[in-house]
Amino acid sequence: MTSRAESGEPEGLFDAPAADRAAARAPDPAVPAASGRGGAEQPLAVRMRPRALDEVVGQGHLLGPGTPIRQLVDRDVPMSLILWGPPGTGKTTLATVVSHVTSRRFVEISAVSDGVKRVRAEIDLARRELGMAGRQTVLFVDEVHRFNKAQQDALLPAVENRWVSFIGATTENPFFSVISPLLSRSLLLTLEPLGDDDLREVIRRALTEERGLNGAATLDGAAEDHLIRLAGGDARRTLTYLEAAALVVDDGGVIDADVLEKAVDRAAVRYDREGDQHYDVISAFIKSIRGSDVDAALHYLARMIEAGEDARFIARRLIVHASEDIGMADPTALQTAVAAAQAVEFVGLPEARINLAQAVIHLSLAPKSNAVITAVDGALGDVRKGLAGAVPGHLRDAHYKGAAKIGHGEGYKYAHDHPGGVVKQQYAPDPVHGREYYRPTRHGAESRFTEVLARIRSVLRGTADR
Secondary structure, three states: OOOHHHHOOOOOOOOOOHHHHHHHHOOOOOOOOOOOOOOOOOOHHHHOOOOOHHHOOOOHHHHOOOOHHHHHHHOOOOOOEEEEOOOOOOHHHHHHHHHHHOOOEEEEEEOOOOOHHHHHHHHHHHHHHHHHOOOOEEEEEEOHHHOOHHHHHOOHHHHHOOOOEEEEEEOOOHHHHOOHHHHHOOEEEEOOOOOHHHHHHHHHHHHHOOOOOOOOEEEOHHHHHHHHHHHOOOHHHHHHHHHHHHOOOOOOEEEOHHHHHHHHOOOOOOOOOOOHHHHHHHHHHHHHHHOOOHHHHHHHHHHHHHOOOOHHHHHHHHHHHHHHHHHHHOOHHHHHHHHHHHHHHHOOOOOHHHHHHHHHHHHHHOOOOOHHHHHHHHHHHHHHOOOOOOOOHHHOOOOOOOOHHHOOOOOOOOHHHOHHHOOOOOOOOHHHOOOOOOOOOOOOOHHHHHHHHHHHHHHHOOOOOO
8 A cells, every 4th residue: 555655645734744743742841832933843734733622623513512522522431433534634633632631541553653563562551551540541543544454453352342442543435444343343433624714714823823823924815715725625735835835935924826836836726616717617628528629628627626626526527428428329438437426535636636537538538429418308398398198008007906997007018028028019198109309329339229229119119120
């Protein structure tokens, strides 16, 4: 399994290296808190890590009264949790807050660097503490998905017997990366990417609070919008970029979009997710796929990803396009689009950009047909005009007692009893009998349906050659 450094995935806020987290967890009271820009020894993201649940930004669905996290913190209720979410959403933060505000021992293990020997040693120590002093232990395993099956198995006795309160953090889908026995013994809590308002609050605190930049820099509106787009819901990335930009302005200076671009080496993409750019770019994206210009389509895909567009929105548009503009000309296009959407949910960005690109290439190069949307819209149009009519008597339900007495099912021909599984018979109600909604094209795989459909219709109408 590749590391984040190998994959290019940035570390998320509160998913910092273990050494940074350990330093942040128990600050030395003899050392003054780092503030401003010059004397800060710890990264801004580490200094700004929340110290209490009320300081945690976002994840409101996990922090309300009666939620598992609240019970773990406020009532010292023993339990085991698996925190699943993208980088920078607060998995390590929640575990760290537990260490600050409860009376339990807090032990952190990194699945990247620690093995079974360390796990067993900590569990043995936790059992002794529980038996001799009655003191409970919170065992936090960061990136638990990096443990193999044997390593995860080593956690089971402690979780089963509640010798520890286990908290596992993972960016991978736990249904694929965590063994079933451990998953079944733990509550699974899903963390969501931080929203724009959440990130604005993170930025405000970092700019103004003493442990942050302490007023050493300000951020103009355009730069803030660009920073939020770059962050992609990741608070740690937000603070890392903000800190880099603050280093290149004078004390009290203003960070504008130009400064931010230079500091993080990422050009600002003009894109408003709720304005004209959103609609214009997605329109151009779909029209490029429809027009089979794969290069233009990939450009617009890259533009949306770089601007922070919701990957799920892009995936949904691909699913619609696969049926609207390709349909039966390449039935596998829909499968590819749905698979890309599932990959977005399971993997997330940045890796899911590859899955989206594969779908874009497939859909762009596929033969095109709008026969599916034309067919369903034609049928809907007739229904809306009142062309419905009664269901033919021979097609009505004849399974209940008395149905035969009123003629239901009388004269129905069972298709499987006839050659080819097709027999002359009226299926549509009278007002639309003979209407042809689906008109297959000669493009791609749909060309064979043109001949198939012609033969079927001739049998249904009794015009087939005998």
